[in-house]
Amino acid sequence: MSNFPFDPQSELSEDVLSRFYIDGQWVQGGSSASFSLVSPSTEVAFATARLADTGDVDRAVNAARKAFDTGPWPRMSGTERAACLRRMSEALGLRIPLLSRIWTAEVGAPVGFADMFAPTATAMLDYYAGLASTFAFEEVRSTRNGQARIIRQPVGVAALIAPWNAQLPILSYKLGAALAAGCTVVVKTPPETPFDALVVAECAHEAGLPPGVLNVIAADAAHGAYLVAKREVDKVSFTGSTATGKLIAKTCADRLARVTLELGGKSAAIVLDDAELDPTLAALAQVTMPFSGQICFAQTRILVPRSRERAFIEAYSAVIGGLEVGDPWSINTQIGPLANRRQLDRVMGYIEAGYTEGARVVTGGDRSRRFETGFFVEPTVFAGVTPHMTIAREEIFGPVVSIIAYDDIDQAIEIANDTDFGLSGTVFTSDVERGSAIARRIRTGNVSVNGLEIAPNAPFGGFKQSGIGREGGPEGLGAFLEHQAIYLPVPVTRATTE
Numbered sequence: 001m002s003n004f005p006f007d008p009q010s011e012l013s014e015d016v017l018s019r020f021y022i023d024g025q026w027v028q029g030g031s032s033a034s035f036s037l038v039s040p041s042t043e044v045a046f047a048t049a050r051l052a053d054t055g056d057v058d059r060a061v062n063a064a065r066k067a068f069d070t071g072p073w074p075r076m077s078g079t080e081r082a083a084c085l086r087r088m089s090e091a092l093g094l095r096i097p098l099l100s101r102i103w104t105a106e107v108g109a110p111v112g113f114a115d116m117f118a119p120t121a122t123a124m125l126d127y128y129a130g131l132a133s134t135f136a137f138e139e140v141r142s143t144r145n146g147q148a149r150i151i152r153q154p155v156g157v158a159a160l161i162a163p164w165n166a167q168l169p170i171l172s173y174k175l176g177a178a179l180a181a182g183c184t185v186v187v188k189t190p191p192e193t194p195f196d197a198l199v200v201a202e203c204a205h206e207a208g209l210p211p212g213v214l215n216v217i218a219a220d221a222a223h224g225a226y227l228v229a230k231r232e233v234d235k236v237s238f239t240g241s242t243a244t245g246k247l248i249a250k251t252c253a254d255r256l257a258r259v260t261l262e263l264g265g266k267s268a269a270i271v272l273d274d275a276e277l278d279p280t281l282a283a284l285a286q287v288t289m290p291f292s293g294q295i296c297f298a299q300t301r302i303l304v305p306r307s308r309e310r311a312f313i314e315a316y317s318a319v320i321g322g323l324e325v326g327d328p329w330s331i332n333t334q335i336g337p338l339a340n341r342r343q344l345d346r347v348m349g350y351i352e353a354g355y356t357e358g359a360r361v362v363t364g365g366d367r368s369r370r371f372e373t374g375f376f377v378e379p380t381v382f383a384g385v386t387p388h389m390t391i392a393r394e395e396i397f398g399p400v401v402s403i404i405a406y407d408d409i410d411q412a413i414e415i416a417n418d419t420d421f422g423l424s425g426t427v428f429t430s431d432v433e434r435g436s437a438i439a440r441r442i443r444t445g446n447v448s449v450n451g452l453e454i455a456p457n458a459p460f461g462g463f464k465q466s467g468i469g470r471e472g473g474p475e476g477l478g479a480f481l482e483h484q485a486i487y488l489p490v491p492v493t494r495a496t497t498e
Contacts, residue, residue: 004039005329006105008047011098012195013202018050020218021201023063024211030055035191035218040108040337041328041374047105049194052217057186057227060215064157064184065232067212074154074182078132085129085179087207088200089122095199096122099168106193107164107339108328108375109291120456121172121200124472127456128176131477135180146489152481154182155258156234159227163240164192164339165294165397170262171197173460173471174237179213181480183235187216188227192339194218231255235480238262239296242395242421242465249468260469260479262296262461264395265423268416269299270438272409273308275428277315279450285319287426287452289379289399292335294343296466297424299401299452301392303412306405313362313383313403320379320401321363325370335399337375344375347398351380354391359402360384387415395421409438417443422463426452445470 008017015026031053036045052060068074073081092099099121100114137152158178162171167189178185189197201216219227221244228236228251235258238248242263252259269288271280287299304312328336338344344367351365364380377399385392385402392402406412416425422444427435435449445462446454454460459470469479 004042004044004046004105006046006101008105008195011101012199016195016198016202017047020050020052020056020060021198021205021214021216022056022060023067023215024205024209027059029053029217033220035194035220037106037192037194038340039105040339041371043373043375047195049191049218051191052219052223054223054226056217057219057223057230060186060217061157061227061230061232063212063215064186067210068154068157068184071184071210071212073184073210073213076182078135078137078180081180081182082129082133084207084209085125085132085176088203088209089125089129091203091206092125092200093119093122095203099196099199102195102199103168104328106167106195107294108337110328110330110333110336112331112333113291117166117169120169124169124172124176124456128180128477131474132180135474135477143487146487149486149488151484151486153484155480155482156183157232158183158185158235158237158480159233160185160187161224161228161236161238161240162187162189162197164190165291167193167196168200170239171200173476174239175200175214177471177476178237178480179209181477183480184213185215186227186233187214188224189216189218191218191220225251228252234258236260237471237479245467258479260461260471261467262469262471263423263465263467264421265296265298265462265466266301266393266395266419266421267297267299267424267426267444268301268303268419268442269426269428270412270416270442271302271304271308271312272427272429272434272438273305274430274434276430277312280428281315281319283426283428283451284316285323288401289320289335292338292377293399293401294339294397296395297446297452297454299424299426300396301416302401302403303406303415304403306407309383309403309405313381316403317362317381320381323379325368325376325379335379338377338398339375341375343397344377347377347396347400350391350394350396350398350400351377354382354385354389354400354402357389357391358384359389359391364399387418393419413438413441420465423461423466424452426450
């Protein structure tokens with residue numbers, strides 16, 4: 001394992017390292033509470049994050065409230081807001097290499113993975129800048145007695161909470177849409193990934209975002225709950241675990257605050273009887289355990305025809321067993337460490353449950369012994385899995401995949417839908433139209449045929465316990481808007497005489 005190649009002191013500004021961004025200024029937190037960031041590959045602390053107290057949360061929310069109630073941002077035109085978003089995107093683009101490195105340092109995302117997905121942030125800001133400049137924030141509809149002006153207004157102050165596994169890309173979904181809509185925001189980052197959003201704040205400051213429009217703090221779960229409960233917060237957008245999402249939903253329900261939740265997944269990849277093996281395997285290698293399986297849309301259940309089960313298991317396990325496991329700072333690494341010891345213990349617990357309930361490991365199945373340090377788990381494939389086993393029903397968030405056999409397509413769809421979740425899914429077939437027809441029957445928010453794609457202009461979100469609402473596309477913008485109807489009589493034309 002290489003020495004840790006990230007030096008926060010030289011690569012990050014003093015503001016990002018030790019301050020919060022509130023009301024257009026870099027400020028010291030009111031508490032001495034902090035969190036030690038530990039490298040997932042070396043298990044050595046490399047930075048310390050300052051954590052917010054209730055006073056910091058109050059200051060951030062009050063700044064956002066004032067900026068919304070009296071500031072210029074909500075009253076700007078969509079075109080004016082779009083210009084600022086584009087400037088933010090330009091500043092962010094210059095920092096993408098840094099943000100990619102932060103991702104690897106904080107949670108061990110392999111550099112190849114981070115380099116591929118970090119630019120999502122600028123893509124999302126650019127998309128919402130384009131949408132804001134053309135979106136119909138007002139329209140006129142004829143009524144029986146006159147007309148109604150339909151005003152799409154920003155919902156107000158929004159609390160944006162993105163998870164530790166993909167802080168930058170997921171935050172960009174929320175932030176792009178919220179700012180395009182005219183909201184003011186408070187971003188609460190998790191202690192494990194405090195720096196990404198603060199770098200975004202640097203970009204917003206350079207772009208001339210008015211004070212109070214964007215406020216960024218790092219805080220633990222208790223202070224996140226305090227933020228969500230504040231009456232001055234009109235909207236909460238949260239991505240994370242289903243358990244936490246339910247608590248947030250209950251808090252918002254008490255005061256009818258608007259809420260968007262993007263939660264867990266247990267997505268199924270359905271391999272049809274006519275799917276070509278080699279391209280299917282190549283695609284599945286990318287989407288079943290990306291970032292060591294710590295991605296909500298990972299296709300962690302593979303459903304295969306019983307007639308092809310043995311051949312598929314042999315071929316797929318060979319592909320997974322051949323993935324390069326190692327140092328996340330190496331460009332050749334495909335499977336890096338899990339983010340922290342908590343995740344390691346969680347994943348090992350699920351692997352043990354697989355053994356106990358009778359599933360058969362065909363590759364992996366243990367903590368990797370190749371490395372003296374680091375939270376490494378061998379890429380693990382279980383066969384002989386039934387739909388009611390724990391590993392087939394619960395989100396593991398690790399490099400663990402279950403192969404489940406089916407007898408006909410109706411049974412495959414039944415198995416795919418027999419889950420509390422409904423976030424993503426894939427269908428592999430040589431007949432795209434057949435794949436599309438099957439995709440319509442899967443109760444999940446996103447389904448891809450012969451691969452997996454997520455696009456800025458398409459909605460992303462889940463059915464059932466995978467969440468409420470959508471992010472991305474015009475649907476994501478709509479999540480930050482309220483609709484007001486103003487009824488007006490038809491103007492009376494006075495008769496004139498010469």
